[in-house]
Amino acid sequence: MAGMATPLEVIVSADAGSQLWNLTVFDLHSGSSLLSYRGGNSAARSLTVLRGEFLLSAQLAKNYINVWEIQRKDQLQQKIVCPGMVTCLTASPDGVFLAAGVGEALHLWEVSTGKLLCVLSRHYQDITCLKFTDDGSHFISGGKDNLALVWNLWGVIQLDASQAPEPRHVLSRHSLPITDLHCGCMGAQARVATASLDQTVKVWELSSGELLLSVLFDVEIMSVTCDPCEYFLFCGGSDGNIFQVSLCSQGLVRERSFQSDSEGSQVLKGHGNMVTCLSVSMDGTLLLSGSHDETVRVWDIQSKQSIRCLAHKGPVTNAVIMPAPANMFLPDSRPAVPLPRFSRHLHTTEDEGGEAGEICVRPALYTQKEEETYLQKAEQLHMLMTAVTDRVRGRGFGSNNRMSETAAVYICYDLHSAL
Incomplete structure (x- = not known):
């Protein structure tokens, strides 16, 4: 990587047939292959990055999770053994929890200790997809039982073992298995999209569990995503087509059939088989799609043109655009804290979890000092701003409001950074 600028965003993809490697990292804009991670094959909807330091993916049709240190691509670092076949996998955005x-x-699981915190058994058939909200406060699970369940993270982990945790919402309007889900921005105020074999994509309000929109297609929908601003839904069909649904068209009705029109609802044609994964770049200009036709495509959203096609050796199981973790391109870097051994059982036995009274070393981010409350921070900020305003006036800036406001804004920015 010497002499080359580290890319801001990369493509990470996997297919079911790779013999030489499991995951491949591509440059989003040039399509050139940057890295490959060896060992095993990744199951669909199971690729996740942990703390920017580890890559994890579930082994295809097996009962364990593969783990790589993100800069050590040539060897698997460890395997997390699970009680059964892993059907989907995700980490909380802060890297504290693995689901x-x-x-x-x-x-x-709690990542710092490897402790299995809870086992939630509210689905009646296999879970197919899992997503955390961007603030880590909730997660959503979709299953073959046609249900999507919204879980409050703290509500789940703070219950005592005698109580079975209840989902915050049960989203039960699909009539066939859920194949994929997308969770937008804004934490607990986010909107969630679910795709299903019932040929619909449904958009929900996370906070209320209310159904906002249902779009009916002519084919089964295998994947779904949204651009960051939520102008468009992108829905991957079992026929290889990608349907772009405008969320900003006039006279939006709650239930509608997909129609290609001039208001932004279009069809992106190029794949020859079902579209299994979709992802949008941070600036909302590029769409990534993976398919069982053994290709990954990059699309220009504005022109609807496929601008790059990356050949794979088998049906594509994972394809995602992600911010490039810094450690990915630093060969000498190492994780700040190694991953512990993960427990398979709720009540950890001594041989699995170590001696009683063992001290857990947590990442520096989660030090044990007492956290200031929001009110304490606000009071501190107010005192500092008052002091700044007095100082600015004392220097004779009072007659120049713009000057004093600018000075205060810059100092406030520094204070927010400090807080």
């Missing part, structure tokens, strides 16, 4: 679908049950 996996193991058949019908949802397993949630």
Whole structure:
């Protein structure tokens, strides 16, 4: 990587047939192959990055999760053994929790200790997809039982073992298995899109569980995503087509059939088989799609043109655009804290979890000092701003409001950074 600028965003993809490597990293804009990670094959909807330091993916049709240190691509670092076949996998945005679908049950671990915090058994069939909200406050699980469940993270992990956790919402309007889900921005105020074999994509309000929109297609929908501004839904069909649905068209009705029109609803044609994964770049200009036709395509959203086609050796199981973790391109870097051994059982035995009274070393981000409350921070900020205003006036800036406002804004920015 010497002499080359580290890319801002990269493509990470995997297919079911790779013999030489599992995951491949491509430059989003040039399409050139940058890295490959060896060992095993990745199951669909199971690729996740942990703390920018580890890459994880569930082994295809097996009961374990593959782990790579993100800069050590040539060897698997460890395997997390699970009680059954892992059907989907995701990490919380802050890297504190790891969630996996193991058949019908949802397993949630604390990453710093490897402790299995809870097993949620509210789905009646295999869980197919899992997503956290961007603030890590909630996660959503979709399953073959046609249900999507919204879970409050803290509500789940703070319950005592005698109580079975209840989902915050049960989204039950699909009539066939859920194949994929997308969670937008804004934490608990986000909107969630679910795709299903019932030929619909449904958009929900996370906070209320209310159905906002249902779009009916002519084919089964295998994947779904949204651009960051939520102008468009992108829906991957079993026929290889990608349907772009405008969310900003006039006279939006709650239930409608997809029609290609001039208001932004279009069809992107190029794949020859079902579209299994979709992802949009941070600036909302590029769409990535992976397919069972053994290709990954990059699309220009504005022109609807496929601008790059990356050949794979088997049906594509994962394809995502992600911010490039800094450690990915620093060969000498190492994770700040190694991953512990992950427990398979809720009540950890001594041989699995170490001696009683063992001290857990947590990442520096989660030090044990007492956290200031929001009110304390606000009071501190107000005092500092008052002091700044007095100082600015004392220097004779009072007659120049713009000057004093600018000075205060810059100092406020520094204070927010400090807080």
